[in-house]
């Protein structure tokens with residue numbers, strides 16, 4: 001089988017934030033790669049640096065944070081030294097972000113169809129009709145029925161779970177090389193969580209998109225990720241194929257994480273996604 005292309009290559013990434021003691025490391029010498037069509041899950045307790053890692057890749061670190069060292073290459077292109085305008089273009093087209101709360105990602109005053117059209121017109125040469133057909137196809141891929149009706153609706157007319165799948169469809173409409181999903185299921189109930197998990201599985205099957213999935217929900221990670229990276233206090237303590245990490249975690253902290261999932265997550269919850 002042909003070796004899949006490496007889409008994202010992160011090497012020695014370190015991020016610091018400004019505190020009373022000066023610049024303090026919150027991501028420390030983190031390295032990983034994601035290939036086309038592969039899902040890398042990042043797990044770890046709150047504050048371990050998962051979001052800072054994804055924000056650094058997006059070039060969207062908050063004002064109080066800085067990238068202190070490391071390299072981030074997207075399909076061989078170094079992002080850390082890129083001019084802001086070029087990075088913005090790449091962020092629109094090649095790099096997509098899905099956040100925890102889709103409501104904040106949409107303009108509440110315009111229909112879903114208009115949001116698709118604005119995204120597609122900004123990056124691709126399409127007629128209104130072509131944009132509408134493409135948007136319907138993307139919605140159908142996310143298992144959203146009656147796409148034509150959805151395109152005429154406003155964000156507040158859709159449930160949180162539907163809106164999250166619309167967000168994923170919108171993110172995929174430009175066929176990005178890398179999709180970063182930061183806690184995409186956290187705000188959802190178990191049925192909508194299962195729908196979003198199914199949506200990610202569909203992407204894996206059909207698209208060549210590489211996915212970085214940040215989640216504290218180990219059940220979602222188990223169902224979707226091919227490889228899991230475990231972070232603790234800014235460092236990557238273990239990284240392995242999901243099945244290997246599940247069946248024989250090497251690091252004590254990983255064992256603790258898996259054990260707490262088995263203790264805390266009810267069997268019903270685990271089976272429902």
Ligand SMILES: Nc1ncnc2c1ncn2[C@@H]1O[C@H](COP(=O)(O)OP(=O)(O)OP(=O)(O)O)[C@@H](O)[C@H]1O
Pocket residue numbers: 017018026044045046047048049050051052053062063064065216
């Ligand atoms: N805007 C900010 N300014 C300064 N420090 C921040 C900021 N955002 C996060 N931090 C700090 O950076 C560290 C890493 O935070 P990060 O948000 O990456 O953690 P996380 O693993 O994503 O946590 P969670 O699962 O709770 O979202 C934490 O110590 C946090 O307090």
